[in-house]
Amino acid sequence: MGINKEMDVVTMKKILFSVLLILLALNSLYPFSVYAHTNNSEGFSTINVKGKTLNYGLKLDLEELGHALNKTTDEKELINHKVLQDYINSHIKIYADSELVEGTILKTNIATIKERPFAVINLAYKIGHKPEKLVVEYNMFMDDSDPSHANYTTIKMDEKQQEKILTFESRELEIGEVSFLQNVKQFVAVGLKHIFTGYDHILFVISLLFGAKTIRHILSLVTSFTIAHSITLALATFNIVHLYSRFVESAIALSIVYVALINIFNQDSKQQPWLAFGFGLIHGFGFAGLLSEMRLDTNQMATSLVSFNIGIEIGQLLIVSLAFPLILWIRKFTIKPIRWVIPGTSAVIFAFGLVWFIQRAF
Structure with missing residues (x-):
């Protein structure tokens, strides 16, 4: 019995050692950071409406953003505004008095928040008229990579302010009312x-x-x-x-x-x-x-x-x-x-x- 136990332990060590070697080999080919989910990733939104212009300050977990875009995301990748802009516009819908408007990225940066790297993205939306009602439908990461993602959002419009945590179950925020x-x-x-x-x-x-x-x-x-x-x-x-x-x-x-x-x-x-x-x-x-x-x-x-x-x-x-x-x-x-x-x-x-x-x- 003792010999069998010793053999089982040796066999288990060999298996674990083989698995470790395989994981290290995979990591050298495909870095874990590209494919790993952060789980419970966070985002922050500050939306400010002034006249006919809407400014959107968006902060997203950099690792989760990279996973959603299926690439390693660093400061160089953020310079590619076209890909990032298309992704954001397809996952964040903003309606000014019922009409869909799309954002244009002005600049991007990387900042550290809660000891984690975040992509800092500034977008501008040209509305064409001063809106009376604004609706935001937020779908970043939730259906793509991280259902537990949450975004802490603040909207300021016409001296009114509204805050909400946008989650998988509650993705919409609205402020104002159209006459x-x-x-x-x-x-x-x-x-x-x-x-x-x-x-x-x-x-x-x-x-x-x-x-x-x-x-x-x-x-x-x-x-x-x-x-x-x-x-x-x-x-x-x-x-x-x-x-x-x-x-x-x-x-x-x-x-x-x-x-x-x-x-x-x-x-x-x-x-x-x-x-x-x-x-x-x-x-x-x-x-x-x-x-x-x-x-x-x-x-x-x-x-x-x-x-x-x-x-x-x-x-x-x-x-x-x-x-x-x-x-x-x-x-x-x-x-x-x-x-x-x-x-x-x-x-x-x-x-x-x-x-x-x-x-x-x-």
């Missing part, structure tokens, strides 16, 4: 901006105008399109109906292609209100895509939706008011070069729609 008038003003402006920067929507409306014959006809088309996209915009915003964005964007491109083809091969065709209504349902889901990227206040969601839709309608009316008189004027000419303006423009619109469809569908 009814500010909410209406903001979402009307967002709707206007969206329609004037949504070139696919503009080209679709112009294509409908090419097939309109009278003022009454264009009113019926615009009304049908408006009612349809208002329905699906509301359904999507309230999460009653959801469609994949890739499908929606591809279908919007196809709607442009379809109407453009009609204008090319049948110039005397009269666009039907049911066609505008059908495609309007698809475009409504496209409009809702923007709202899904914003953090709508549940208490003012209906107001935000109506205001956003009003902004879209104002934009559409401006487009119709500018484009339709020009189209009617062109149709009065019998000279061949002039008569080819509408089918030629439709061919260009068709090309854009086809390219967009290929890009979005494949």
Whole structure:
């Protein structure tokens, strides 16, 4: 029995010695500091809003940051602002009056806090207007490397201050409240901006105008399109109906292609209100895509939706008011070069729609 015990002890020592040699060899190839979790890592946030600018002082455990970025993080690595900035913007969402804003890194440094190295990161956020409400959604490390991470956050805005410890179970902090008038003003402006920067929507409306014959006809088309996209915009915003964005964007491109083809091969065709209504349902889901990227206040969601839709309608009316008189004027000419303006423009619109469809569908 004694001999067996001595052999077991010798065998155990050999095993432990072999494991130690393996660990040392692995450490020489892959330093433990890259892959080790700090566990219970900490962070500190100081957010200060002054007028139209938000300054964010962020301090993060350097070792945990390196693990999240899957690299050894030192002062040289922090100089690579692009990678670090993209990571922060994807894990910290800041909404100023419901609109998502992104930060730009101004400078980085390394400091020692509680005898541990911390990355000190200063970011600036340009908001464009003085916000009345600020919401912070914090997700650093929690889903990537350290679920026990905690961030001690302080927000100062309009002589108000709020503090909170952000954890895995509680990741959100908000301060302030948007007034009814500010909410209406903001979402009307967002709707206007969206329609004037949504070139696919503009080209679709112009294509409908090419097939309109009278003022009454264009009113019926615009009304049908408006009612349809208002329905699906509301359904999507309230999460009653959801469609994949890739499908929606591809279908919007196809709607442009379809109407453009009609204008090319049948110039005397009269666009039907049911066609505008059908495609309007698809475009409504496209409009809702923007709202899904914003953090709508549940208490003012209906107001935000109506205001956003009003902004879209104002934009559409401006487009119709500018484009339709020009189209009617062109149709009065019998000279061949002039008569080819509408089918030629439709061919260009068709090309854009086809390219967009290929890009979005494949």
